[in-house]
Amino acid sequence: MMDELEIRRIFAANLKLVMDRNDLNAKDVERRTGVTSRMVGYILNIERSPTIDIIRKLSVGLRVPISDFFSSDDGSYKVSIADFEHLELLNKMTQEEREELERYANYLIEKRS
Numbered sequence: 001m002m003d004e005l006e007i008r009r010i011f012a013a014n015l016k017l018v019m020d021r022n023d024l025n026a027k028d029v030e031r032r033t034g035v036t037s038r039m040v041g042y043i044l045n046i047e048r049s050p051t052i053d054i055i056r057k058l059s060v061g062l063r064v065p066i067s068d069f070f071s072s073d074d075g076s077y078k079v080s081i082a083d084f085e086h087l088e089l090l091n092k093m094t095q096e097e098r099e100e101l102e103r104y105a106n107y108l109i110e111k112r113s
Contacts, residue, residue: 008046014069033061052097
């Protein structure tokens with residue numbers, strides 16, 4: 001299993017990739033998503049973990065599936081739900097956020113079948 005720091009690194013790298021591909025800076029991301037440019041900077045510098053709400057806002061505003069933030073284009077790494085189970089992040093989530101994450105995970109599993 002991956003530790004929290006590794007998950008943050010993967011997320012940050014993928015967010016940076018999306019930003020680079022779309023020629024966006026942190027202010028552009030803020031305008032599209034509602035996530036402050038300061039928080040975008042914290043995420044990119046691996047200083048903070050994004051909440052499920054921030055992940056959702058980034059996904060919707062940047063038009064990127066949530067799963068793209070947690071995997072590589074070539075499939076060389078992928079963060080699984082199991083990786084979250086031992087993290088403090090899951091404990092900080094509300095029941096509603098956990099259910100939303102579970103629904104999304106089930107959707108991805110069904111989509112791949």
